[in-house]
Amino acid sequence: MVQVRELHEWPSAEAEAVAVQERLRSMVRFDGAPEEVRTVAGLDVAYAEGSDDVIAAVTVLNLADLSVVDSSVVRARAEFPYVPGLFAFREAPSLLEALAGLDVEPDVLVCDGQGLAHPRRFGLACHLGVLTDLPSIGVGKTSLGKYDPPGPERGDRSPLLLDDEPVGSALRTQPRVKPIFVSVGHRCTLDAACDLVLRLAPRYRLPETTRTADQLGRAESRR
C-alpha cells in the first residue's frame, strides 16, 4: 500500500551516505499541514541481543481513538553500523520493508529519531518522508541541539536550536515531565507536527504511535 521511491542506492561507506543526504535534502517539503489525518503510523527499530539483526516495527493507529488498526514487522540483518548522523542507512531499509507490508496506508509517519534536527538537516524522518512522499515527523527522546526548558505544562514548548538555528521544538507532552524533541520530516509544518504529537500523547510522555511500535518490536526481538 505504501509506495517507496527508488531515489538512490544504499551505500556501505560513510562518505557516500553523507553525499546521499546532501543530495536528497533539497527534496524535503516544509509546506502544508497534512489535511484529513485519520491514520498515523508509528515507526521504531529494536535490536536483538546477540545478533546484528534490526527489527523494524510499524503500527498504524486510528487518530480518533488511538486504536491500532494495522501493523507490520520485519527482521533483517543490519547492513550499516551505528553512526550518529547516519541512522537512516541502518534503520530505513528495514522500516521501508515494513511499511511496504502494511494493508492500510497511513496519512502521516511518526518516526523515532530526528527530522530536520540533524547535523545536515536530513534525519531519519526526512529520509523516510522523501522516499515515501508521505508527511512525516521526527520524535526524539534526546536531542542534539540546545534549548531552554519549556514551561511546566502539557503543550508548553521552546525552540530547539542547532548551530544557533531553529530546527524543531522541545515539547512538554505531560506536566513536569522531561520534554520530547519534535522536528519536521517532510510535507508538514512544525506547529502541525507538535499539535499532532500532543493528540497522540494524551497520557504518557511518548506518543502512542511510538509506544505501540516499540512494544511490537521488542516482542519480536524476544523470539
Next chain:
DNA sequence: GCGACAG
C-alpha cells in the same frame, strides 16, 4: 588528547 554523539 578528551569528551560528545538521534537509535
Next chain:
DNA sequence: ATCTTGTCGC
C-alpha cells in the same frame, strides 16, 4: 539500542 530492582507517585 540493551543490560536491570526497587521505589516513589498518581
